[in-house]
Amino acid sequence: MSDVTLIVLCAGNSSRFEHKTKKQWIRIGNEPLWLNVTKRLFSFSQFDKIIVASHEDELNYMKNFTDDFTFVKGGETRQKSILNCLKFVTTKFVMISDVARACIPQSVIKNLLDEKENADCIVPVLNVTDTVIYETNTINRDSVKLIQTPQLSLTQTLKKALDTQIEFTDESSAIKAINGTIKYIQGSNESKKLTLGNELDELPCLKEPSNNFFTGTGFDIHAFEDNKEMFLGGVKLPYEFGFKAHSDGDVLIHSIIDALLGACGAGDIGEFFPDTDEKYKGIDSKLLLEHIVRFIYNVGYEIVNIDTTIIAQKPKINPFKHEIKNSLAALLNMEKQFINVKATTAEKMGFIGRAEGVAVQSIATLKYYNWKQK
Numbered sequence: 001m002s003d004v005t006l007i008v009l010c011a012g013n014s015s016r017f018e019h020k021t022k023k024q025w026i027r028i029g030n031e032p033l034w035l036n037v038t039k040r041l042f043s044f045s046q047f048d049k050i051i052v053a054s055h056e057d058e059l060n061y062m063k064n065f066t067d068d069f070t071f072v073k074g075g076e077t078r079q080k081s082i083l084n085c086l087k088f089v090t091t092k093f094v095m096i097s098d099v100a101r102a103c104i105p106q107s108v109i110k111n112l113l114d115e116k117e118n119a120d121c122i123v124p125v126l127n128v129t130d131t132v133i134y135e136t137n138t139i140n141r142d143s144v145k146l147i148q149t150p151q152l153s154l155t156q157t158l159k160k161a162l163d164t165q166i167e168f169t170d171e172s173s174a175i176k177a178i179n180g181t182i183k184y185i186q187g188s189n190e191s192k193k194l195t196l197g198n199e200l201d202e203l204p205c206l207k208e209p210s211n212n213f214f215t216g217t218g219f220d221i222h223a224f225e226d227n228k229e230m231f232l233g234g235v236k237l238p239y240e241f242g243f244k245a246h247s248d249g250d251v252l253i254h255s256i257i258d259a260l261l262g263a264c265g266a267g268d269i270g271e272f273f274p275d276t277d278e279k280y281k282g283i284d285s286k287l288l289l290e291h292i293v294r295f296i297y298n299v300g301y302e303i304v305n306i307d308t309t310i311i312a313q314k315p316k317i318n319p320f321k322h323e324i325k326n327s328l329a330a331l332l333n334m335e336k337q338f339i340n341v342k343a344t345t346a347e348k349m350g351f352i353g354r355a356e357g358v359a360v361q362s363i364a365t366l367k368y369y370n371w372k373q374k
């Protein structure tokens with residue numbers, strides 16, 4: 001039984017990464033980086049528990065990938081994410097690493113564990129080989145160290161050190177601020193932190209994403225309703241009825257959202273925008289689609305193509321197809337050639353044939369965002 005809990009911090013916004021996909025979600029083969037890194041660290045040592053700090057927008061999606069880890073909602077800062085995770089730590093020691101340090105060698109993990117009883121916090125550091133200036137003054141580079149992760153701390157000491165309003169950028173700084181003891185050990189250039197998009201080539205352990213394709217289907221149906229405007233694909237149609245719905249009822253957009261979520265295994269529209277939630281009452285469905293498109297790219301996908309079939313006895317769709325296609329291309333941030341809009345009647349059969357409402361069937365194809373080729 002291990003007396004060490006591993007926390008892997010994956011809840012950042014990746015704002016400096018300059019790619020469409022967040023760094024923790026780039027694929028290594030078929031694995032998102034956060035899963036690849038966490039499994040890699042898990043393979044180096046048995047931990048009592050593995051906790052993954054997840055961005056709140058991705059927490060439920062992350063849980064789809066494995067039951068082996070405890071997923072905790074991250075905070076607004078790295079330190080707040082650590083505090084959220086520490087609530088679930090019951091072991092004497094806690095090892096905390098940035099998912100951004102994707103290629104940490106096993107030797108660093110072993111050395112941290114070997115030293116765990118020798119200080120409140122064990123920290124891997126690198127020496128500096130360049131000349132160093134502080135503001136404009138040259139300083140002794142032998143006195144400068146670059147701090148890395150993972151860092152191994154006494155859990156109670158770390159909790160005490162982080163019980164402060166001061167935001168630290170790492171655990172050792174916080175522990176030092178309460179006069180805790182720090183043991184610095186040799187770090188590794190392989191533990192480089194992935195921050196900027198152009199640093200990907202500096203992490204040799206990262207293999208390119210697989211070239212698999214992923215498809216998903218979406219189906220939605222809405223009855224007509226008096227005294228409501230009709231929207232399809234974000235376009236207002238001059239029809240006497242709108243759609244009965246909690247939102248603006250854009251049945252075409254809803255079916256496309258479900259097709260996109262289906263293709264990446266992220267559930268369905270109701271899980272993202274519950275129709276019991278007042279904040280979505282009457283909402284413009286274009287805003288929902290824009291949120292889902294951001295999600296799809298954030299978690300590592302690109303949209304290949306969309307095909308959709310509107311099943312409606314009324315209104316006539318053909319006069320608006322071109323405008324609908326342009327609207328969808330703008331909302332999906334795609335070229336029109338990869339979006340197809342079909343329409344058919346129900347030959348006057350059933351509730352659609354009686355012009356009581358409209359149904360839409362959509363299919364979406366995704367592929368992994370290829371960060372190697374960007």
Ligand SMILES: Nc1ccn([C@@H]2O[C@H](COP(=O)(O)OP(=O)(O)OP(=O)(O)O)[C@@H](O)[C@H]2O)c(=O)n1
Pocket residue numbers: 009010011012013014015016017024053074075076077078079081097098099100101193194195
């Ligand atoms: N609120 C936060 C902020 C950061 N992190 C994690 O802390 C590590 C180091 O942070 P950094 O490399 O700065 O990641 P981001 O905060 O995502 O990057 P940026 O500052 O560019 O947005 C990353 O693995 C990141 O996911 C976290 O779990 N919770």
Ligand SMILES: C[C@](O)(CO)[C@H](O)COP(=O)(O)O
Pocket residue numbers: 078098147148149169170171193195
């Ligand atoms: C914790 C850390 O990796 C130590 O070097 C670094 O402080 C994280 O900084 P970031 O800006 O949160 O990436």
